[in-house]
Amino acid sequence: MKKPPRxxxxxxxxVTPPKTWAAGVPAVVHALEYSLEQTAPKxxxxxxxxxxxxxxxxxxxxxxADPAPGHRHRNEYCENGAKHINDEATTRxxxxxxxxxxxxxxxxxxxxxxxxxQGRLTEPxxxxxxxxxxxxxxxxxxxxxxxxxxxxxxxxDEAVFYTSGRVSNEAAFVLxxxxxxxxxxxxxxxxxxxxxxxxxxxxxxxxTGKGTVGLQDLHHADLIFLVGQNPGTNHPRxxxxxxxxxxxxxxxxxxxxxxxxxxxxxxxxxxxxGVIGQGVRIADRFLHIRPGGDLAxxxxxxxxxxxxxxxxxxxxxxxAFIRDSTSGFEEFAALVRQTSWDDVLEATGLTREEIEQxxxxxxxSSRVVVCWAMGITQHKxxxxxxxxxxxxLLLRGNLxxxxxxxxxxxxxxxxxxxxxxxxxxxxxDSFLDALREEFGFDPPRAHGxxxxxxxxxxxxxxxKVFLGVAGNFVRAAPDSAVTEEAMRGCRLTAHVSTxxxxxxxxxxxxxxxxxTLGRTERDHQTGGEQFVTVENSMSExxxxxxxxxxxxxxxxxxxxxxxxLARRTLGQGPGNIHWDExxxxxxxxxxxxxxxxPGLHDFNRRVARPGGIRLPNPVNEGVYRTATGKAxxxxxxxxxxxxxxxxxxxxxxxxxxxxxxxxxxxxDRYRGIHGSRRVVMVNPVDLSALSLAEGDRVDVVGVWxxxxxxxxxxxxxxxxxxxxxxxxxxxxxxxxxxxxxSVADISNQPTSKGIVVRLERVTP
Amino acid sequence: xxxxxxxxxxxxxxxxxxxxWTQVACFPRFMTTVKRVEQIRPTVTLWxxxxxxxxxxxxxxxxxxxxxxxxxxxxxxxxxxxxxEVTFRPTGAGGTALTVRMSAExxxxxxxxxxxxxxxxxxxxxxxxxxxxxxxxxxxxSGAWRGTVRDGQVRPTEPEPPRSRVPxxxxx
Numbered sequence: 001m002k003k004p005p006r007x008x009x010x011x012x013x014x015v016t017p018p019k020t021w022a023a024g025v026p027a028v029v030h031a032l033e034y035s036l037e038q039t040a041p042k043x044x045x046x047x048x049x050x051x052x053x054x055x056x057x058x059x060x061x062x063x064x065a066d067p068a069p070g071h072r073h074r075n076e077y078c079e080n081g082a083k084h085i086n087d088e089a090t091t092r093x094x095x096x097x098x099x100x101x102x103x104x105x106x107x108x109x110x111x112x113x114x115x116x117x118q119g120r121l122t123e124p125x126x127x128x129x130x131x132x133x134x135x136x137x138x139x140x141x142x143x144x145x146x147x148x149x150x151x152x153x154x155x156x157d158e159a160v161f162y163t164s165g166r167v168s169n170e171a172a173f174v175l176x177x178x179x180x181x182x183x184x185x186x187x188x189x190x191x192x193x194x195x196x197x198x199x200x201x202x203x204x205x206x207x208t209g210k211g212t213v214g215l216q217d218l219h220h221a222d223l224i225f226l227v228g229q230n231p232g233t234n235h236p237r238x239x240x241x242x243x244x245x246x247x248x249x250x251x252x253x254x255x256x257x258x259x260x261x262x263x264x265x266x267x268x269x270x271x272x273x274g275v276i277g278q279g280v281r282i283a284d285r286f287l288h289i290r291p292g293g294d295l296a297x298x299x300x301x302x303x304x305x306x307x308x309x310x311x312x313x314x315x316x317x318x319x320a321f322i323r324d325s326t327s328g329f330e331e332f333a334a335l336v337r338q339t340s341w342d343d344v345l346e347a348t349g350l351t352r353e354e355i356e357q358x359x360x361x362x363x364x365s366s367r368v369v370v371c372w373a374m375g376i377t378q379h380k381x382x383x384x385x386x387x388x389x390x391x392x393l394l395l396r397g398n399l400x401x402x403x404x405x406x407x408x409x410x411x412x413x414x415x416x417x418x419x420x421x422x423x424x425x426x427x428x429d430s431f432l433d434a435l436r437e438e439f440g441f442d443p444p445r446a447h448g449x450x451x452x453x454x455x456x457x458x459x460x461x462x463x464k465v466f467l468g469v470a471g472n473f474v475r476a477a478p479d480s481a482v483t484e485e486a487m488r489g490c491r492l493t494a495h496v497s498t499x500x501x502x503x504x505x506x507x508x509x510x511x512x513x514x515x516t517l518g519r520t521e522r523d524h525q526t527g528g529e530q531f532v533t534v535e536n537s538m539s540e541x542x543x544x545x546x547x548x549x550x551x552x553x554x555x556x557x558x559x560x561x562x563x564x565l566a567r568r569t570l571g572q573g574p575g576n577i578h579w580d581e582x583x584x585x586x587x588x589x590x591x592x593x594x595x596x597x598p599g600l601h602d603f604n605r606r607v608a609r610p611g612g613i614r615l616p617n618p619v620n621e622g623v624y625r626t627a628t629g630k631a632x633x634x635x636x637x638x639x640x641x642x643x644x645x646x647x648x649x650x651x652x653x654x655x656x657x658x659x660x661x662x663x664x665x666x667x668d669r670y671r672g673i674h675g676s677r678r679v680v681m682v683n684p685v686d687l688s689a690l691s692l693a694e695g696d697r698v699d700v701v702g703v704w705x706x707x708x709x710x711x712x713x714x715x716x717x718x719x720x721x722x723x724x725x726x727x728x729x730x731x732x733x734x735x736x737x738x739x740x741x742s743v744a745d746i747s748n749q750p751t752s753k754g755i756v757v758r759l760e761r762v763t764p
Numbered sequence: 765x766x767x768x769x770x771x772x773x774x775x776x777x778x779x780x781x782x783x784x785w786t787q788v789a790c791f792p793r794f795m796t797t798v799k800r801v802e803q804i805r806p807t808v809t810l811w812x813x814x815x816x817x818x819x820x821x822x823x824x825x826x827x828x829x830x831x832x833x834x835x836x837x838x839x840x841x842x843x844x845x846x847x848x849e850v851t852f853r854p855t856g857a858g859g860t861a862l863t864v865r866m867s868a869e870x871x872x873x874x875x876x877x878x879x880x881x882x883x884x885x886x887x888x889x890x891x892x893x894x895x896x897x898x899x900x901x902x903x904x905x906s907g908a909w910r911g912t913v914r915d916g917q918v919r920p921t922e923p924e925p926p927r928s929r930v931p932x933x934x935x936x
Contacts, residue, residue, distance in 0.1 A: 068802075068810070191936020199934030209935035216804060216823055220840040248841055324919055401916035402808045402825040402840055419935040428933055539930075599930030618928040620805040622911060622918030625932050630920070749936075 002037045004092045004118045008111055009666055013676035013716055015694075018259070021279055022232035022239060022670060023079065024267035030657075031082035034664060038090040046547050047085050047520050052076040054610045058544035060084060060166050060519045061659060063410040063537035064237045065215050069610035073270050078236030084659045088498055088518040089548055092119025099125060099134040108505040112475060112732065113663045115500045121515035122552035129509045139556065139564070142512050147568035149465050149492045149510070156183030156444070158464045160454045163189040163423045164471025165412025166519070168532030168544070170589045171558035172414070172421040174582055175469055178566040180432070181441055181574055185448030186463075189423050190471055191415050192451035193478075194374055196747040197382030198408035199419070204383075205390040205632045206399070206406070207625030210416065212617045213369055213405035214538050219244050220403035222365035226283070227255040227294055227389070228375020228753070232262015232670060233656045235409050238371075239266040243280045251365070253358055254283035256375060257291045257651060257723040258681075261670040285358060290723045291651050292754045293348035294376055295385040295638045297355065298392050300344040302336045304359040305395050316363065318397030325622070325630055326394050332633035336391075347640045349723050367403030368393065373411065375651070378753040382744040384636035391633055399631065400620050410537040412660065417535030420597060420615075425450050434596040441575030451477060452748050455740055458486035466493045466508065469558060470516075472501040475661035478738035478750035479710070496561055498551075501662065517557045521546040525560070527585030532559075533607050535615070541600070542612030559583060643725060643756050647703060648686060651753040652731035652738070661732045668730075673718065680759065681720035681728040690759060694719050698759040700729060702737035710737045714762065727757065768884045771863040772892040775900050778852045781860040782832045783905035784898070785850060790906055794898040795891045806911055806918050808840075815887070829913035845869045862895075864888060 035044045050056030054069045059081040066072060077085070098118065104127055107115065124142040125134035137145075150159055161179045163172060179187055191199070199209040206212070218224065218241045231238040242252065243266055254263040263286065267279030289297060309316035322329050341352060348355075362368060370389050376382055390399075390406060398404040410416055422431055425448035432443040449457055455477060457463045466473075466487065473495075477483040487493055490508030497504065498518045504511070517523055523530040523546055531545040556564075563583035570577075581588045587604050594603035599615045606613045618624070624631045643649050654660070655668035655677065667674045671681070680700055687693065696717045702710035712734050722728050731752065742751045774781050784790075788809055791798040799819070800812040807826040812819060823840040834851040846868035853861045866888070899905070912919045 189936065194936060196934070196936035199936045203932070203934040208932050210931075214804060216808060216810075216840070220823070318915070320914060321917060325917070397915065397917060400807075400918060402823070416935050419933070420931045424933060424936075426933075431933070597931060614804070615930045616805060616927045618930065618932065620807070620918065621925055621928040622806075622920050623924050623928040624920070747936075 001039055001091050005114060008114050011666065011676045011678065013679065014674045015718055016672040016674065018672045018721070019261040019670045021265035021267055022262035023236065023269050023274070024279065025269060025275055026669070027079035028269050031079040034083045035086035038086045038092070040091060043089050043091070043548055044086055047089050048075065048077060048082055050547050051081065051085055055543065055545060057085070057520055057546060058413055058534050058542065060088060060413050062235045062237070063165070063413050063415060064235045065536045065538040065540055067215060075270060080233065080236055080659065083664055085520060087116070087659070087664065089520045090119050093551065094118050094121050094500060096123065096136045103132040104134065104505055104507060105132050112502055112661060113666070115502060116662045118500055120499060120551040121497055121513060123515060123554045125513040127507050127511040134511070134513060142514060143565050143568050145510065146467070146492065146494050146512060147565060150182065150569045153464055157186060157448070158462065159184060160186040160188055160449060160463055160466055162451070162454070162466065162468040162471065162473050163187065163418050164469065165190050165415030165418060166470040167418055167558060168414060168534060169417045169421050169541070169593070170532050170586045171469065171562060172418040172423050173589055173593050174559055174562045174566070176422040177435070177439070177577065178562055180435060180443040181439070181566070181570055181577060183444055185425050185427065185444055185446065186454065187423050187425050187448055188451040188454045189418060190412060190476060191419055192748065193476055193750055194412070194415065195377050195408050195410055196749040197377035197744050198386055200747045201383045201386035201390065202406060202408070205387050205626065205634055206619050207623070208618050209419070210539050210617060211405070211407045211537060212399060212619045213407045215241055217369055217403050217405050218242070218407070219248055220367065221245055221250050221369040222367045222403065223361055224250055224252045225255065225368070225370040226252060226263060227370060227372040229371060229373030229409055230256070230260040230262060230653070231409070232260055233654060234373065234411055236262070238409065239282070240268060242266065242282055243268055246280050246282070251284045251361060252282050253285045253287065253361060255287040255289050255294060255297065257289060257726050258728060259286055259288065259721055285361065287350055287354060287358070288723050290347065290349040291375070291649050291726045292379045292381070292641060293350070295381050295388050295636060296344045296347035297350065298385070298388040299336055299339045299636070300341070300355050301359055301362065302388070302392055302395060303339045304356065305362065306333055306337060308359065308363060317395050321397035322394065325624065326633055327628040327630040328633035332391055332635055335635045343640070347638070349725070362396070367401065368396065368398040369403070369405055369407055371407040371409050373409045375753055377744070377749060378751055380641070380742070380744055380751050380754060381638045382749060383746040384638060387634040388636045390631070394631055394633060400622065408537070413536070414534040416537060416539070417533070417541065420535055421593065431596070438592060438595055439575040439577050450748055452740060452743055452750065455483050455486045458489055461489060464491040466490050468494070468503060469496045469562070472503045472661040474503040474506045475501065475732040475735065478735055478742070478752065479740040480732070480736040482740050496558055514561055515552070515555050516561060517546065517550055517555050519544055519546060520548045521550040522548065523557050525557070525584050530557070530586045532586065533590070533612070539615040539617060540612055541607055541615060543607055559586060559589070641754055641756060644703070646690065647756050647758045648682065648727040649725060650700065650727045650729060650734065650737065650755040650757045652734045653728055655730055671720070676716065677730045677733060678715045679718045679729065680715045681718050681722055683722050683724050683726070684719040685724060687717065687719055692717050692759060692761065697762040697764060699762055700734065700737060700757050701760055702739065703756040703758060704739040704742060706739065706741070708739070710739065712736050717759070767865065767867040768888060769863065769865040770885055770888045770892055771861055772889070772896055773855055773859055773861050774896045775859045776903065777858060778832050778854050778860045780905050781862055781899055782852045783908035785835070786909040787905065787907045794894045796894065797887060797891060806909060807913055807916055825916055826913045827916055829911070831910050831912065862892065864892065
């Protein structure tokens, strides 16, 4: 184990050609290197060998599904999962001495990387009003303080309770129960910022908020679309599923503004042929699309399919399916037939021939899966884009059959489960009624605030208390300067966390750090050793059981913190909620969940089985809970973003050495960026047009229709094969450029993949 | 393709025989070569077959299914490819004539089985006899799935099946 860094890492950029393949031996080397920097060989071995195994630790990283029990590799994890779990299992510790040496004002000037590298939080800390230091505080005083502030509010709606996707089902259920018993639906979550557009679009068109595919479907698809996603970095285990699909004969069409290594070729480091061979080519076709051009692409494909049907009636569309199981086809078809090729080619940056070749791929395939991620959802027209993808799937009956379906690829291990547990500001009455029946209190019915609206409310002084359970809200949220100012206006900010991050340094008048157990750690309660449950992106609910000794004896589990807080805040009321029981034994929470969340009946018994519970998707049962009772063809229109001459459309993205808001190093080896994150990647042709050259220093300046200047300073220009007219730079450093009001229609999700910017040269 | 076909008469009404056939997860209880069946969804099932020391695992997809009439399936994936059909016809005595027809490429376990029609016929006959004993012994089906499948898709049914009652609100 290496000691935590005292100083900030030095920026020293070097650029090498982007990689054309992902994983392989370097992935193993980098994973082990980072793991052993963070922790001891024994801990590394324990957590890696139990990770994603039956009865083991669920990787706190992405939400990709595990293979069925009996089919898992002994090392069932990826490079980024290994880094992520050992980043949590680190043996570095932050003590009270650390906070004595580093006032909040000092910490606020530190980088995300430096803060994370200091190690695990070990005891509760408070920053009192007027003080520039966190100081130790007992759990009792910390929770009394928080409960006191909550009780002192004029209205429960002056508090927000934020959740990140690391939170277990049990903690999520307890949190939403507490918030609603307290009297508010203010339950923003990280979903609001990643796949909210998917949820709204799928719910409206298919009557389900979740993806319809399982691993089996990917394995047996004829054609797989990977749209607006980077599996090599963000969901590396998806590459194993794609490898299997390819070996079964599938073809893959990748659609992305950047030719990411993981989209091109995969060398599976767990197989000999991946170590010494050439690996598997992933994308048979790569569409180098402009950011946000995906709606136009799918509309063009849909038009081409309709025209193919005209040419060969009865041979292209699935008429029986359209007739029996869908609504709105005629209206949809009438609109799509008017799609203008000029507009499509302008929006996508593709040629008509490229799109027609994909049409041919579709016509040659009887089973199609479309996968997508935030390259789709984080655009102003994210919801219509996903609705158009659904149209595309419906036309040829690519839903509900084996080897077909819609696959939103979610990025945080339990982000889907938290929503299943009721973490949503707009939960339907059926759920709230079930809470009332079970617990004997009447939950509030007025919709609460999502993430963007929470920040708006904080700015207006309407929110006094912010509690974040896991995550790094300040860095995940858009418009960094605005968000930070809003947070600082709170009376109290509190974070339940495992490690230090910037959210702890952007304090309300009073601030609390409530340190908690990580996924990797054993969780002993008075009812015995506990496990928690999570739900992956394919609706499989299973257990996660920590194996390591906790980082400190003063850590409490998330469930324990929330139960104790609830007790202190609510006293004996309302209703009959036994917080003590919940804290002592999580089985009692799951018993309650089983009576409230449809599909999780008999939860404790069923989740204990190897592989856990597979929640059915109604679409695969022939059920569409939409307004028409059928799958809905939708009519979608779009407007290309107005990018003035001399400007670019910026998308924010993660580096390979990064998990969500936390970079592990300054490197991004797949893209060939080393030693710095303050880079902006631009197509060489655009650079010439902008009279910029490699190595120029620029400020990236956001353009938005308010008078606020949003500026990310001191970036180095890197020529990179981004799609023409676009640029890419790392998140969260460029979150400062995403206006709070630049949100996706309908879903209110920040548009972090479609920001108009200009590059201003900085003279050294 | 090699094909085998076996018919057996069962002394229960068609509906009972059909309903029991839809409960494939129960098959290991009475079939000796079926070691495990996992129902992923109404149309997709994972099977583990065993004959002596040989084990084969594969997924199947129901292609068409009409209650009390017939069910056709096919294996998923390129290996051990086979197709099958089971039909249910009422007999004059109020029972059911159940016919299973399987066709397989001449490779893999199922291929080997169907390449030896006499031996395969014996295995299939024995398993159907096991099914007969089970369903006649109980006199009623242990469950039922009454949905209809066409071209691999479950067709809309009323009322909504209980299995589909899961959280449907948007997931971010």
